[in-house]
Amino acid sequence: MNKQLMKGNDAVVYGALLGGATHFFGYPITPASEIAHAAALHFTRTGRTFLQAENEENAINMIYGAASAGARVMSASSGPGISLMSEGISYMAGSELPCVLVDIQRAGPGLGNIWPEQSDYIMVAKGGAHGNYHNIVLAPNSAQEMCDLTYRAFELAERYRMPTFILADAYIGQMMEPVELPSEPKTTPRHDWAVYGDSESRGNLITSIMMNTDLLSEHNWKLLDKAHQVEKNELEFEELETHDAEVLLIAFGISSRISHTAVEILRSQGIKAGLLRPITLFPFPYQRIKELSEQVDFIAAVELNEGQMAEDIERAVAGKTQVLRYNWLGGIIPSTEEIVERITTDMGSK
Amino acid sequence: MVQYSKPRSFYDTFERKGEGQISTHYCPGCGHGNAHKLIAEAIDTLGIQDRVVFLSPVGCSVFAYYYFDTGNIQCAHGRAPSVGTGVRKTLDDAIVISYQGDGDLAGIGMASIVHAANRGENITVFFVNNAIYGMTGGQMAPTTLIDQKTQTTPLGRNLQRDGNPIGMCELMDSLETPVYIERVTFSSPAKIMKARKVVRKALQNQIDKKGFSFVEILSPCPVNWKMSPTDARRWVSESLEPIFPVKNFRDLDDVRGESAKLPLMEGNRLLDYLKPEKHISPEAPNETVVDQQVKIAGFGGQGVMSAGVLLSNCVIQKGLNTTWLPSYGPEMRGGTAYASVKVSTQPIGSPVVDFPNVLIAMNGPSLEAFEEKVPAGGLIMVNTSLISRKVQRKDVRTYYLPATELAKDVGLIATANIIVLSIYFLISEVVDLDTFRKVIPLSLKKKQLAEMNLQAVDKAEVYFSEHPLEQS
Incomplete structure (x- = not known):
């Protein structure tokens, strides 16, 4: 199969189509708009549904409807749009509806700007709206993974009947790289829970309201149990040079690409650096970080936010080693050299 | 006269409400029971029970799915027309019924209803307007009348502060796309009988894939209006009907239809397309x-x-x-x-x-x-x-x-x-x-x-x- 050069944002749409997506409801926003553009073209041309909603709140409710009717359905946005969708995401989680949502993170809060940040980590990885629930969160760091993880996200979402996120950032979305497409196109099976407007599914009900406290309690425990299953079965991460690492960098998305190069430079200087890259942010690799924390002198949590993932790392480490926060805000991207320098400095002060 | 036998598309017992339940959760004299019954009868008459996807809103009718023996989806507040859009784009033959109250449709869900109507989604919307919030406990609705007292307008709705009651049929009528817009009233049994035909017509339009149909029902809420059922019906007639004229606004014969889709590409054809x-x-x-x-x-x-x-x-x-x-x-x-x-x-x-x-x-x-x-x-x-x-x-x-x-x-x-x-x-x-x-x-x-x-x-x-x- 030939590779084709494409933007991460375009790769999402290719992965979605091959992953069996049939419906896209969205509202354009920089730096995610190319996804809507590509979906408008390719969903329509391949006999699927693309609809531009009047706003993100209604887009997520169209998704709610299509998912209720058993469709593989998705949207893509950036932080401000995901904020608007949050209410609907909570309803989908409560009603146990699958969907795939792509967040091409930009800098916040508020309108912020269109450059990359990773400051939606807590909003997305911890739920984001009212009530007890979890999303499955996948964090690609290349155009290839934008395609592959979106391709796989639909089955994950359906297996657990949970909203599933692709949490990327402006650079991962805007960057072009060669992509090889998955070779097996998927389709949606019929679900026994969905409402199809036929006699077989007539008794089905999609709802998140449960006035009986015992019933809602039971339902919430069930949602938590599903989240535990996800933690047990779906954890993914990648390691680079961790076997003898004395300094461990932890990063996802664009930060992990920069950290990757930083580790190579540090190694060439004789410094035993390694990189752990979570591919899933929920579930999060607590156990592996705990193991590595006993081996390394310190951990550098490299993030384009004020240390949102670092809190999870600190929880995993539980004081066994120091977690240093390497943070950049406002859309500023560190150079590889900057990271190398900080590591070198922090090693000296140990 | 209104039939009092139970339509087939109602459940025999309302198990989702509680084991063996046979009565609804609606208050005496409330219009929702009538509205439910007219819709259920129309579903029976039109023979579409298996095809119906009924959208419950937020408000007093949040539990409509207790009663309708059809496919059911409960929606976020005001967003049923968007949910209905998602269902419509997925299921070609489903009959999508959005049932909404005045806070849900004309307040929080205004953007949802206006844009679904403007796109001309082939769905049917029943809008129950009783000029007050019911479920939440009697607060002002977008359709509350000037000087009407509610929990949040204890001295009466004030024009300068709260604006005028919104006429949703009139607003719908400002859009070109809907095919059917009518306002009916539940102020008397005879008027309810008249509404029966309108309900049926609004559903028939969808079966015929004509496009977006909108029916507003002026409906009594004795409990929150603090009136007897009889006084409430009279208040519908004497106070609501002058502000919200009962009439047909639009009934187009042409079929607006749905946007045509290209043939679905799957498998190797999809791979070829993307290669x-x-x-x-x-x-x-x-x-x-x-x-x-x-x-x-x-x-x-x-x-x-x-x-x-x-x-x-x-x-x-x-x-x-x-x-x-x-x-x-x-x-x-x-x-x-x-x-x-x-x-x-x-x-x-x-x-x-x-x-x-x-x-x-x-x-x-x-x-x-x-x-x-x-x-x-x-x-x-x-x-x-x-x-x-x-x-x-x-x-x-x-x-x-x-x-x-x-x-x-x-x-x-x-x-x-x-x-x-x-x-x-x-x-x-x-x-x-x-x-x-x-x-x-x-x-x-x-x-x-x-x-x-x-x-x-x-x-x-x-x-x-x-x-x-x-x-x-």
């Missing part, structure tokens, strides 16, 4: 290629982004790894635009080019911005058509060429990027010009311009043979 157009088998990588960190910078319209894409496309054919990163957003619309391209025999970590070992400066500001970033030994290419000054650095290689003028000679100013890229390839030997010539027609969006772009490659080749890179 790359660019079909040159990649070569084994030349391991001697030195990592290239290229910044191509200029103003919008000089083709710096597409030059970067062409570069990346060429090196893929050479079996090399590459990343392309654009400047984007407002920067693109004026000022300096630049593409950052990395090329390597190894997997590429960061795609960010902070220190380009190749800078292609197409205009003055680009040279100003990036000259200092080039590491010693790097290459700076300068478009002398637009940059009069020389590179000040002494520790870099330089190449000066009048790219824009050469492009003018070719007859297409937009080929300046091709000229500069050709010469970069000749200097760096990362890609041979034959490969470049093969990639150009495959990468160009405007195929008819391929010939001129290929001429630009020739032009550059000749220019370079006459003006080789000076060895420092």
Whole structure:
């Protein structure tokens, strides 16, 4: 199969189509708009549904409807749009509806700007709206993974009947790289829970309201149990040079690409650096970080936010080693050299 | 008279309400029971029970799914028309019924209803207007009358503060797309009988795929109005009907239908559709290629982004790894635009080019911005058509060429990027010009311009043979 050069944002749409997506409801926003553009073209041309909603709140409710009717359905946005969708995401989680949502993170809060940040980590990885629930969160760091993880996200979402996120950032979305497409196109099976407007599914009900406290309690425990299953079965991460690492960098998305190069430079200087890259942010690799924390002198949590993932790392480490926060805000991207320098400095002060 | 036997599309017992329950949760004298019954009867009469997807709103009718023996979806507050849109776009033969109250539809869900109506979704919306919030406990609704007392307008609705009651049928009637708009009233049994036909018609329209149908029902709420059921019905007649005229607003015969879809592509047909157009088998990588960190910078319209894409496309054919990163957003619309391209025999970590070992400066500001970033030994290419000054650095290689003028000679100013890229390839030997010539027609969006772009490659080749890179 030939590779084709494409933007991460375009790769999402290719992965979605091959992953069996049939419906896209969205509202354009920089730096995610190319996804809507590509979906408008390719969903329509391949006999699927693309609809531009009047706003993100209604887009997520169209998704709610299509998912209720058993469709593989998705949207893509950036932080401000995901904020608007949050209410609907909570309803989908409560009603146990699958969907795939792509967040091409930009800098916040508020309108912020269109450059990359990773400051939606807590909003997305911890739920984001009212009530007890979890999303499955996948964090690609290349155009290839934008395609592959979106391709796989639909089955994950359906297996657990949970909203599933692709949490990327402006650079991962805007960057072009060669992509090889998955070779097996998927389709949606019929679900026994969905409402199809036929006699077989007539008794089905999609709802998140449960006035009986015992019933809602039971339902919430069930949602938590599903989240535990996800933690047990779906954890993914990648390691680079961790076997003898004395300094461990932890990063996802664009930060992990920069950290990757930083580790190579540090190694060439004789410094035993390694990189752990979570591919899933929920579930999060607590156990592996705990193991590595006993081996390394310190951990550098490299993030384009004020240390949102670092809190999870600190929880995993539980004081066994120091977690240093390497943070950049406002859309500023560190150079590889900057990271190398900080590591070198922090090693000296140990 | 209204039938009092239970329609088939109601459950025999309301198990979702509680084991063996046979009565609804609605208050005595409330209009919801009548509205439910008219809809259930129409479902029976039209024989569509299996096809119905009933959307419960938020409000007193949040539990409509207790009663309707149909497919049921409970929706977020006000968003049923959006949910219905999602169902409509998924199930061709479903009958989508959105049942909403005045807070739900005319308050929180205003955008949802207006846009679903304006798109002309083939769904049926029943809007129960009782001029007050019921479920939440008697607060002001968008349809509450002036001077009407509610929990949140204890002294009466005030025009200056709260505005006027919204006429939803009138608002719907301002849109061109809906096919059917009618307001009915439950002020008397006879009027309820009249409404029965309207309910049926609104559903028949959907079966006929006519388009968007909207039925507003003026309905009593004795408990929150603090009236007896009889007084409440009288208040509907005497107070609501003058403000909300009971009539047909629109009943079109034409079928607006639904947007036609192309045939669904799946399996190999989908793979064929998505497969790359660019079909040159990649070569084994030349391991001697030195990592290239290229910044191509200029103003919008000089083709710096597409030059970067062409570069990346060429090196893929050479079996090399590459990343392309654009400047984007407002920067693109004026000022300096630049593409950052990395090329390597190894997997590429960061795609960010902070220190380009190749800078292609197409205009003055680009040279100003990036000259200092080039590491010693790097290459700076300068478009002398637009940059009069020389590179000040002494520790870099330089190449000066009048790219824009050469492009003018070719007859297409937009080929300046091709000229500069050709010469970069000749200097760096990362890609041979034959490969470049093969990639150009495959990468160009405007195929008819391929010939001129290929001429630009020739032009550059000749220019370079006459003006080789000076060895420092």
